[in-house]
Amino acid sequence: MSPKEVIAICIERLKEIYPEALCSLQYTDPWQLLVSVRLSAQCTDARVNLVTPALFAAYPTAEAMAEANLTDVERLIHSCGFYRAKAVDLITMSGQLLERHGGKVPATMEELTALRGVGRKSANLILGDVYGLPAVVADTHVIRIANLLGLVQSKHPEAVEQTLRELLPPAESNDFCHRCVLHGRAVCIAGRPRCTACVLADVCAASSGATE
Secondary structure (H helix, E strand, O other), rough: OOOOHHHHHHHHHHHHHHOOOOOOOOOOOOOHHHHHHHOOOOOOOHHHHHHHHHHHHHOOOOOHHHHOOOHHHHHHHHHHHHHHHHHHHHHHOOOOOOOHHHHOOOOHHHHHHHOOOHHHHHHHHHHHHOOOOOOOOOOOOHHHHHHOOOOOOOOOOHHHHHHHHHHHHHHHHHHHHHHHHHHHHOOOOOOOHHHOOOHHHHHHOOOOOOOO
């Protein structure tokens, strides 16, 4: 089968298992999602969701965060790891939002990645989940599963993103990535994949159950 045929099968099967392709991060507005995805680097979404309620209670808006006390932000996000760098990024990024965009989270890749601490993965998440644009969030689960399936031969996020953009129907791209994350946590677990329980095994290049 061609890569496009494989990915079409994967899209339909993952839809059946994970009908709600939802982001695991909890947020109420675009700015909160932008903050949460920055905190999620080298940290689980579950941990971020434990940390953000107190953070957003103390600093509920970009305006408040831009004026935040650095030490206080560090304290609130300490358990997310790399808290010093993340705290500086959150405060600086919030100030940039105010200066450049009137506090509104922008809707283009170029504007988003020009913000401190915002890379392509974060920008794609915002573009897909907030603005409903075609997006490929090349996180660790997506990269791992795409390689195992034989859809890509790279561990570099941007290379994986570009290859998947060529293979995925635009309307399916964002949800497909969310479903890969859910599948990567539940079945195709890093280092201990449950191939015998995987609905993608027969189309997965790395599975002994794969068929030609």
